[in-house]
Amino acid sequence: MPGRFLTISPVSDSWRHHILIDDLRAARQEKGWLQRTLAERSGTSAQAIFRLERGIGSASTLEAAMQALDFRLTGIGPGKSLAGQLRNRRLKRKITIEALAKRTGLSPTTIRSVELGGGSVASVLRILRILAPKAKRRAPERAYWGQGDKDDRDSRFTPPDFMDSIYDAFGRVDLDPCAHPSSPVIASEKYILANGGDGLRDAWLGEFVYVNPPFSDQLTWLRRAHEQWQLGNAATIACLVPARTDSAWFHETLRADADIYFLQGRLRFLDLRGDTQATPFSLMLVIFGGTREQKERFANDVPGFWMDRSEER
Incomplete structure (x- = not known):
């Protein structure tokens, strides 16, 4: 009828096959989860x-699944959560809650609930279709080495000479929460996934924890390290990761809570065959809970420079 808004039917299989759901499932499968x-x-x-x-x-x-998978959408707008992105998108397009309710077939109360992080998945998908029909998954970060080594690009191990500098500066490693049977890291305890240990599930306990995580999933591991340090499970945590400074989390969290050492040159990592290969990217050592003495000892052994914690909050 003329003069009426087109709405989406309340019950339909079409919203169940929204690209967001398909991509979320694909992201889980890509991790092998x-x-x-x-x-x-x-x-x-x-x-x-x-x-x-x-x-x-x-x-x-x-929202919880998206955070666990480090899954973000582009084509919506700024926001720390999907709910925040949707609200900012609506405001930017100057659409009132009442107008959006008519176009989606949802109630104004439901729209408000979604913008506060509540509501249902079905409601979120309806709002997405109106506000950001071209929204898509942000391309996941990947850490490629040689073209022929993509299949085992995460099976790279910290070289023993670099680990000697770690031991000298920080002392004995109490825990390696992302260990591999072929890794030369010497630690009192290791969480090895094949043996049932899971550093993303099990607590990181000890005075000093060292982690060289899969570079294709570095943000997930950095967040886990930050969480375990904040909980007081480990006094000092060192994370060796690619030097990527473009994420909002780097600027909002790491700059405030971590000391970051940018390494000069490229380390030569060990692979599963025992061969060495230089990283195709720069590296940084992220330290939670480091002391001045530890930092000075490390800088004396390894070329590079410290970026100290930001005083701003």
Whole structure:
């Protein structure tokens, strides 16, 4: 009828196959995670993830899964969460809540709830289709070495001579939470995934923890390190990762809570065959809870420079 807004039918299979849901499932599979793995790392249940991948469930489950997977959308706008992005997008397009409600077939109360992080996945998808129909998954960061080595690009191990500098500066490694049977890192305890240990699940306990995480998933591990340090589980944590400074989390969190050492030159990492290969990118050592003496000893051994914690909050 003329003069009426077009709405989306309340019950339809089409919203269950929204690109967001398809891409979220693909992101989980790319990491090699089962649904129960994502459930553990997002603080939800396996049943909730099962429903989520069918477009069913709460927006809070969606947000938790996106954070666990480091999954972000482009084509919406700024915001620390999907809910914040949607609200900012609506305001930028100068669409009132009432007008958006009519166009989506949702109530104004539901729109407000979604913008506060509540509501259902179905409601989020309806709003996305109106506000940002071209939204898509942000390309995940990848750390490539040689063209023929993409399949095992995360199976690179810290060279022993670099580890000697770590031991000299920080002392004995109490825990390597992302260990590999072929890694030369000497630690009192190691979490090895193949043996049932999971550094993204198990607590990091000890005076000094060293982690050289999979570079394709570095942000997830840095967030885990920050969390474990804040909880007081480890006094000092050192993370060797690619020097990527473009993320909002780097500027908002790492700059405030971590000392960062930018390494001069390129380290030659060990691979599964025992060969060495220089990194195709620069590296940084991120330290949570480091002392002045530890930092000075490390800088005396390894060329580079410290970027100290920001005083701004």
